Amino acid sequence: MAFPNYSLEREGEMTKRDIYSYAGMILRVNLGDGSFIYEPTAKYAREWLGGSGTAQWILYNEVKPWVAPYDPANRLIFSVGPLTGTLAPGGSRMSGDSINAMTNGVGSSNIDSFFAGQLKAAGFDHIILQGRARKPVYLWIDDDHIEIKDASHLWGLTTWETADAIRAELGDEKEIFTISIGPAGENLVRGSCIIQHKGRAMGRCGLGGVMGSKNLKAVAVRGSGAIEVADPNRFMEAVLKMKESYPKSKTAILYEKLGIPGITPGKQEQCGFPYKNFQDLTLPEDHYEAINYEKFVNKYQVRVQGYPACPMPCSRHFRISDGNYAGLETEGFWFEQFANFCGKLAVADTRFAAKMNAYCNQLGLDIDLPSGSIAWAMECFQRGLLTQEDTGGIKIEWGDANAVLELTRMIAYREGFGAILAEGCAKAAEILGRGSDYYAMHVKGQDLYEVMRPAIAWALGSCVSTRGGGHTTGAPVSETIAAIDQEKAFEVLGVRTANDPLVYEGKAQMVSYFEGLHRLGNALGICHFTTSWLDIAFQGFPEMAELYSAATGWETSAEDLKRATKKIFNVEKAFNVRRTNLGRKDDYPPPRVLNEPIPSGKYAGFHPTRENWDKLLDEYYEMNRWDKKTSFPTRECLEDLNLKQIADDLEKIGKLGRS
Amino acid sequence: MENIDLIDKVTYEAETCTGCRSCELACSFHHAKHFQRGISSIMITPFKNSLNNAITFYRESAANRIACDMCKGLEKPICLIFCPATFREELEKLLKAHLSAPRDGVPQL
Numbered sequence: 001m002a003f004p005n006y007s008l009e010r011e012g013e014m015t016k017r018d019i020y021s022y023a024g025m026i027l028r029v030n031l032g033d034g035s036f037i038y039e040p041t042a043k044y045a046r047e048w049l050g051g052s053g054t055a056q057w058i059l060y061n062e063v064k065p066w067v068a069p070y071d072p073a074n075r076l077i078f079s080v081g082p083l084t085g086t087l088a089p090g091g092s093r094m095s096g097d098s099i100n101a102m103t104n105g106v107g108s109s110n111i112d113s114f115f116a117g118q119l120k121a122a123g124f125d126h127i128i129l130q131g132r133a134r135k136p137v138y139l140w141i142d143d144d145h146i147e148i149k150d151a152s153h154l155w156g157l158t159t160w161e162t163a164d165a166i167r168a169e170l171g172d173e174k175e176i177f178t179i180s181i182g183p184a185g186e187n188l189v190r191g192s193c194i195i196q197h198k199g200r201a202m203g204r205c206g207l208g209g210v211m212g213s214k215n216l217k218a219v220a221v222r223g224s225g226a227i228e229v230a231d232p233n234r235f236m237e238a239v240l241k242m243k244e245s246y247p248k249s250k251t252a253i254l255y256e257k258l259g260i261p262g263i264t265p266g267k268q269e270q271c272g273f274p275y276k277n278f279q280d281l282t283l284p285e286d287h288y289e290a291i292n293y294e295k296f297v298n299k300y301q302v303r304v305q306g307y308p309a310c311p312m313p314c315s316r317h318f319r320i321s322d323g324n325y326a327g328l329e330t331e332g333f334w335f336e337q338f339a340n341f342c343g344k345l346a347v348a349d350t351r352f353a354a355k356m357n358a359y360c361n362q363l364g365l366d367i368d369l370p371s372g373s374i375a376w377a378m379e380c381f382q383r384g385l386l387t388q389e390d391t392g393g394i395k396i397e398w399g400d401a402n403a404v405l406e407l408t409r410m411i412a413y414r415e416g417f418g419a420i421l422a423e424g425c426a427k428a429a430e431i432l433g434r435g436s437d438y439y440a441m442h443v444k445g446q447d448l449y450e451v452m453r454p455a456i457a458w459a460l461g462s463c464v465s466t467r468g469g470g471h472t473t474g475a476p477v478s479e480t481i482a483a484i485d486q487e488k489a490f491e492v493l494g495v496r497t498a499n500d501p502l503v504y505e506g507k508a509q510m511v512s513y514f515e516g517l518h519r520l521g522n523a524l525g526i527c528h529f530t531t532s533w534l535d536i537a538f539q540g541f542p543e544m545a546e547l548y549s550a551a552t553g554w555e556t557s558a559e560d561l562k563r564a565t566k567k568i569f570n571v572e573k574a575f576n577v578r579r580t581n582l583g584r585k586d587d588y589p590p591p592r593v594l595n596e597p598i599p600s601g602k603y604a605g606f607h608p609t610r611e612n613w614d615k616l617l618d619e620y621y622e623m624n625r626w627d628k629k630t631s632f633p634t635r636e637c638l639e640d641l642n643l644k645q646i647a648d649d650l651e652k653i654g655k656l657g658r659s
Numbered sequence: 660m661e662n663i664d665l666i667d668k669v670t671y672e673a674e675t676c677t678g679c680r681s682c683e684l685a686c687s688f689h690h691a692k693h694f695q696r697g698i699s700s701i702m703i704t705p706f707k708n709s710l711n712n713a714i715t716f717y718r719e720s721a722a723n724r725i726a727c728d729m730c731k732g733l734e735k736p737i738c739l740i741f742c743p744a745t746f747r748e749e750l751e752k753l754l755k756a757h758l759s760a761p762r763d764g765v766p767q768l
Contacts, residue, residue, distance in 0.1 A: 086694050087684050087741060114680070121695070174704045224723075226687075226695035236688065240740070247744070256744060302710045304745050306679030313677045313743045317710045329710060 018042060020230035021082045021551035022050060023125045027146065029139060031214050032072060032131030034148050041125040046554065049561075050125055051081035052108050053523035053568040055097035058128065060571050060646075065579045069101040069206070070188060070213035072132035078119070078179070078219065079127075081525025085120040085227045085308070087239050088547050089246070089539060090530030092116055092307040094196075095522050096179075101190050101206025102424055102446040103468040105576035109193070109202035112307040112527050115177040121223030133215035138166065138180075141221040151217040158182045158362035159195040166220045180218035181208045182364025184412040188212055189422040191369025191447065192412075195361050199305075199315070199331030203366040204446060204470050230553025238546045242539050246311040249535045250483070255314045256304075260334040264293045267335065270480040270501070271454045271601045273343040276382075276398055277375035278441050278592060281451055282601035283343065290348040291338065300354070305331055311530060323351050324401075330358035336449050340371035344449070345378065346398040359405065363412040369424055370408045372447025376425035377407075377417075379439045386432065392416040444468030444586050452593045454603040455479040457507035460616060461514060464587045466572040472528055474515035478536065488536045498536070502603065504612055508620040516565040520544060523568065567641045570633055574646045577632050577655050584631040587617055627657025634659040667719035669760045671753050676712040676746050678703055682738035689737045690725045700727035701738055714750075716757040729754070 019042050026039040041050070048054040055077040067073045076098045083091045094116035100107030119127070122143050129139075136151040154162050162180040167173050177197055184192035185208030192208030193201045211217075229235045246252045254262045267273055268288055271281035283291075300320055306313025316332035337353045347353075360367045374396070380386035381396045388395060394417065396403055410418025420428045424447050429440040441448045446468035452459035461475025471477075478484050479501040489498040493513050495506030514533055517540065521528050524544060532540040539547075541558035549556045576582050588594065594613065597605045621628045625637035634657040638647040650656040686699035696702075699717075706713040717724040730736040742750045 085684075087681065087688065117696075173708075224695070224697045226691070226693040228693040232688070232692040243740075303675055304677045304743070306677035306681070306743050308679055308684060309681050309741070310679055310743070313679055313745065319710070 019045060020228055020553050021086065023080070023120045023123050023225070023227070025124050026126040026128060027124045027141070028128040028130070029146075029148070030131045031129060031133040031137065031148070031216060034133075036146055045082070045125075045552075047564070048568065049082070049520070049523035049564055051079045051084070051093070051523040051525050052095040052097055052110065053519060053564065055079045055095060055126060056106070056108065056568055056571050056575070058126075059097060059099075060575050063099060067099070069099040069104065069107075069210055072214070073130070074099050074210060074213075076129045076207065076210050076214065076216075077126055078129075080116045080120045080125055081523055082551055083544075083547060084525030085117040086229060086235070086551065087309050088524075088526060088551070089239065089242050089309060089311045090521075090527030091309040091525055093521065093525040093527050094119070096194055096202040096207045098205070098207055098210045099579075100446075100467055101209045102204070103444045103576075103580065103582070105444070105468065105580045105582055106466040106572045107205035107207060107210070108467055108473075108522065108572075109205050109207055110522055111196055111200040111202050112310070113177070113179075113196040113200050114308065115179055115196050115219075115221060116525065117308050118175065118177050118221045118223045120227060121225045122221055123223065123225050127219065129214060129216060132213065136215050136217050138218040138220060139216065140170065141219070141223075143222070143224055154217045155186060156183065159364050160198045160362050162218055163197050166218060170220065172222065176220055176222045178218045178220045180364070181211045181216075182362055182412070184363045184365040184422075185209055185212035186217075187412065187414045187422075189365065189369070189411060189414060190427070191366045191372075191422070191424050192364050193366040195364055199361060201361060201366065204368060205467055206366070208364045208366075229551040231550045235547065235550035238543070238550055242543055242547070243311055245535075245537045245539070246530075249537060251481070251535045252312040255312050255529070258294065258297055259304075259314050259316050259332060261293045261338050263335050264291075264338060266480065267339070269602060271598055271603045272339075272451050272480060274339055274375075274441075274449065274451050275343050276346050277344055277379040277439060278451065279379070280599045280601075281453060281603075287342075287346070287348050291342045291350045291353075293338065293350065296350040300351075301332075302329075307527070310527065314529060318354055320351050320354055323349070325351050325355040328355060328358055330354055330361075333357045337367060339449055339451075340367055341404070344371050344375040345404055347401045347404065348399060349401065352401050356404070356408070359408060363408070365408065365412055368447045368449050370404070370411050370421070371449070372441065373411070373421040373423070373425045373428050374404055374407050376428060376436070376440050377421060380432070380434075380436050383439075385434045385436050385439075390417065390432070438591055441590050441592065442469065443589070444582055446470070448590070450475065452589045453598050453607050455501040456504055456608060456616070457510045458501075459589055459593070459608065460507055460620065461511045463589055464511065464617075464620060466569070466576055473518050474511045476510045476514050477533060478510075485536055492532055492536055492540055502606060504616050508616060508623055511620065512623050515569055516562055517541070519565040519568045520561055523565070524548060563641070567643065570638060570641055570643060571646065573626075573633055574638075574643075574650060577650060578653065584617065584621075584629065587631060588613060625659070627659070630655075630657060632657035666717060666721045666724060667762050668715050668717045669757045670713050670715040671756070672706045673712050673714045673746070673749065673753070675749055676703065676714060677743050678705075678712045679743060681741040681743075682750070685737040685741040686727075689730055689733070697723050698725050700725055714753060716754075718757070727757070729758070
């Protein structure tokens with residue numbers, strides 16, 4: 001296909017050299033007719049920072065409210081940030097943004113990856129994909145060579161097979177990285193995801209199906225260009241200064257030693273396991289013994305895996321040498337896999353978590369989707385709401401690993417009862433009825449892994465999340481960490497309750513801080529684990545302001561960045577308000593959380609009450625200057641952020657918040 | 660352009676290397692004050708399709724590569740600063756070893 005020679009100079013726009021630390025270009029591809037154009041990143045960079053920030057603004061403006069997730073008119077945007085591909089700690093992040101197939105609102109999901117650095121070195125900060133290809137295709141970006149290639153022979157393959165096939169086909173086993181969908185994305189499974197190479201999922205929000213609806217199997221990229229920062233010496237000084245905080249951190253030491261599942265004992269002690277679909281939050285003693293993570297690491301770990309510029313590599317490669325899954329080689333995982341498969345589904349075998357993680361990655365399924373909807377089905381089975389007659393003969397009982405594997409396959413291919421589970425637990429409960437919605441553990445239609453009973457801020461952050469559930473858009477982790485630096489926490493967060501999981505005081509403020517910080521990471525291309533989200537001593541707004549200023553040459557303060565993230569956050573909120581009927585009623589935890597005391601463990605007897613949650617939401621909305629009754633942003637809030645256009649848009653449809 | 664295969668370089672299998680490739684970015688920064696993997700004196704690749712990685716040191720400037728100068732002028736090589744703790748000591752040994760390895764050899768550790 002011919003490359004339309006779109007010269008920016010000819011258009012009189014800013015050129016690449018006018019902007020430091022960004023790649024400089026946006027690639028916009030219309031899959032419908034195979035055409036593509038370049039646009040300058042500078043059009044957005046200063047106001048929206050880049051990454052997910054810029055992508056959300058583009059989505060708000062270009063995706064009309066009536067467009068559905070799988071419509072050709074929907075946009076799927078892949079983005080890197082200004083610090084991606086540099087040595088800024090954790091600078092390997094990329095983001096996928098689109099309409100959320102689970103909620104119909106904000107969809108944003110991000111990963112650390114090698115793809116991100118390659119894309120940026122190829123010269124692009126964003127790829128905007130629109131339209132729908134007539135037949136399966138993949139996009140091949142080799143520096144300035146852009147090609148839409150036939151993918152008929154790849155359709156139906158797993159993500160692992162796709163990554164291998166594309167590397168073989170393009171003749172480079174080293175530098176080409178892919179993001180691809182598996183059968184789940186092709187079959188428009190609502191909770192399908194996009195996988196980078198063979199691990200790392202843009203998991204939540206169902207972006208895999210959006211990619212599938214566009215007939216886009218994969219994007220492959222190789223880049224050789226340079227990323228230039230404005231003031232190299234100042235930048236490197238800031239990086240080295242920031243790096244000093246990691247070796248001193250207990251959390252970083254634990255992650256280096258064991259990876260993130262190293263927090264398993266802490267989670268067990270702090271009522272942090274969603275055992276049997278969140279019925280209890282502590283594992284029975286024998287079950288806990290059976291999933292000893294340290295033993296698992298010692299037995300099966302091949303090596304540690306890190307991503308570019310990571311100061312504390314947390315991933316692992318495992319080779320399972322015995323049992324039913326002997327021979328499996330896979331990149332390892334987070335605590336979430338343990339919580340989901342060994343906790344939520346009660347399978348007492350750590351090897352099963354590895355197997356399911358690999359299987360979901362191959363099929364291109366977000367692990368929270370099968371674990372969420374199968375856990376719901378298991379509880380319905382337990383309570384007699386669901387029988388073998390409904391499931392096509394499959395018994396869905398707690399801890400049955402083979403049944404879980406079979407159901408997961410059926411979800412990915414939308415076979416039989418799997419087609420119902422493929423919708424996620426919220427929609428599956430609506431299809432089944434019989435009062436089963438009480439057991440659907442979700443927020444805004446998206447399945448949960450987040451335990452919400454002991455930790456109030458963690459629960460609030462997950463509940464008010466614009467993308468629906470999830471703990472990486474504002475939920476603080478500090479509440480369940482016993483030893484935190486109280487003084488530093490007070491300095492950064494302004495509260496003295498940062499590690500008290502049962503109190504409400506200060507929690508809205510904490511969530512508000514992390515909502516900003518996460519958006520900053522997603523916009524600049526920084527991994528959350530390297531920020532003050534994980535350890536209060538790590539980089540926060542002031543440190544990232546210094547990195548950003550040195551990198552771009554645009555003098556930017558911590559306050560400037562806070563304001564920019566507030567803007568991005570309100571754009572997301574407005575996207576939800578304009579497109580969906582989500583509102584205050586959707587910012588509550590599932591009924592189980594508000595009604596059932598924790599059965600056992602350290603916090604036995606505790607649960608948040610509706611009355612307290614009401615007050616917490618009032619405080620949170622007031623802090624955001626949103627309407628307490630509806631949760632909608634007010635004109636004052638939006639105009640102060642220079643978002644008058646959004647205030648007008650919301651007023652037009654009668655959904656502007658009242659102050 | 661010179662054939663990159665003929666450049667003087669030396670490759671080691673690196674069992675515990677995390678494959679993060681931060682060293683490549685750091686190395687390019689040392690040479691050129693910007694980030695560009697392809698010019699680095701150090702290169703990380705998968706080792707013979709195994710889960711392990713291989714480390715290559717370029718000892719001659721050719722094609723796009725710039726020869727390793729052991730970060731002359733710096734307190735210690737910059738790749739060591741950015742190498743994760745799990746592999747740092749090993750990398751230090753390899754850095755020393757490559758200085759005395761024979762041309763185009765594939766030394767075994």
